[in-house]
Amino acid sequence: MATQKLLLLPGDGIGPEVMAEVSRLIDWMNQNGLGNFETETDLVGGSCYDAHQQAITDATMDKAKAADAVILAAVGGPKWDKVPFEARPEAGLLRLRKDLGLFANLRPAICYPALAEASSLKREVVDGLDIMIVRELTGGVYFGEPKTITDLGNGQKRAIDTQVYDTYEIERIGRVAFEMARKRRNKVTSMEKRNVMKTGILWNEVVTRVHAAEFKDVTLEHQLADSGGMQLVRWPKQFDVIVTDNLFGDVLSDIAAMLTGSLGMLPSASLGETDPKTKKRKAMYEPVHGSAPDIAGKGLANPIAMIASFAMALRYSFDMGKEADMIEQAIAAVLDKGLRTADIKSEGTRVVNTQQMGEAIVAEVAALAG
Structure with a gap:
């Protein structure tokens, strides 16, 4: 199995917490023969500004260009509202998109039946979306x-x-x-x-x-x-x-x-042109949600969008559709069993923290993998 190089950029706020659950899944896949991923972690956004007075360094950009895919969590927060415009956390995100030539952003909006009640719209409007x-x-x-x-x-x-x-x-x-x-x-x-x-x-x-x-x-x-x-x-x-x-x-x-009920549920993929020689394309995968600094460090963050973004990486960068399907099925199974993070809780469900949700999804993937 070929080695796939991933650059993980946890970013700011809840970013490191949700990225930790992707790392948990990657480790499980490596240990159980479902993948052969080599990961490297670096700074982007506000955390990078604190360390280097810029939103992303040239060295990190070089790593992004060398990676088979970039997995990004979230950037920004009020802590950096006063930094120079060109060094704001979002400038790191924009540079990644521009320098990697990521012109196509794919944002699926899927409403799991188990979460239809969490939407602000009527069930019949969103169920199965x-x-x-x-x-x-x-x-x-x-x-x-x-x-x-x-x-x-x-x-x-x-x-x-x-x-x-x-x-x-x-x-x-x-x-x-x-x-x-x-x-x-x-x-x-x-x-x-x-x-x-x-x-x-x-x-x-x-x-x-x-x-x-x-x-x-x-x-x-x-x-x-x-x-x-x-x-x-x-x-x-x-x-x-x-x-x-x-x-x-x-x-x-x-x-x-x-x-769909929560920004915490939705992944995205950003794709570049396909290289005519290698048939590969630069790509970055990230949840649609922001850094949510108000809940950072509290174990309240929903890691599902982050994990689903990794599933999109498997599908679009590595031609691992079977494994991507397995992760998406695992997410649906966890929701069907009534597990919820705080942002998607409803009557009759059990609220779990970020780590517990990640562990539950990995357990479902393991069950599906047999």
Whole structure:
């Protein structure tokens, strides 16, 4: 079995606690012949700023580029609100995405039947929900230039963020969405704001053209992003794959996350281009939730999104779909048995801490592995 190199970046807040449960699972897989993973751990975000006065070092970036996959927990927190903008914890995350060329962010929103009551929406609206949001990750307003704040005098300032997209950026994210839909329920909904934004007009044109030229077998529909947000809350099961830009993808995926009952439940994958020689692609896997500094160190964090992110790494980076399925089935089995962390507790369930949830999932994987 080939050795797979993983770079683990626990980050800040609850990050080290949830990453510890991924490490527990990796150790079990290595010991029981289900994997051959070599791991290295390093700093990113606020913890890196405390040590090096920057959000990520060049040395850590080199490790990320050399790894077969990067597993990231979470960065940030109010402790670092006053640090220079270019050194803020999120700058480390943005550099990882940009320098690794991770243009495609896959964010599944799955509502396990056992958790339907934890959603703020009615059970019939979310029970069995399974949608995938494909978010463009390295373009748009988060990276566009100019990006400035100018002092105009007389107590006035002007802030500028620039929304920029080129044709090739829209083409490649569109292809990822269509290819994903072919493996699911064969439907893509493209969301933008073509009614008020030039980038929305181009987005709509390019997605339509790529569909007509390469993916006629897939159903394509277009929605304005604000209407799409409303429809996600009204009847989310109408969607299969949603493809959208960086800004709208950020907003819409967080809306979708809460449909499932908790941000602590949802993983994500960020993928780069496939290398034509090695057939490998740079990739980073992380939970959708943040660093939750208010509960850090208390054993309250939900490790499921972190563990499910590792399962996505098995699926998309290592072609270990069987093992990924096993982990996802183990998560469902633990939930069916009524185990809950505090964020997803409900009447009649048993609340466990972070470590106990991780141990329970590993035990279920062991049972499934026989």
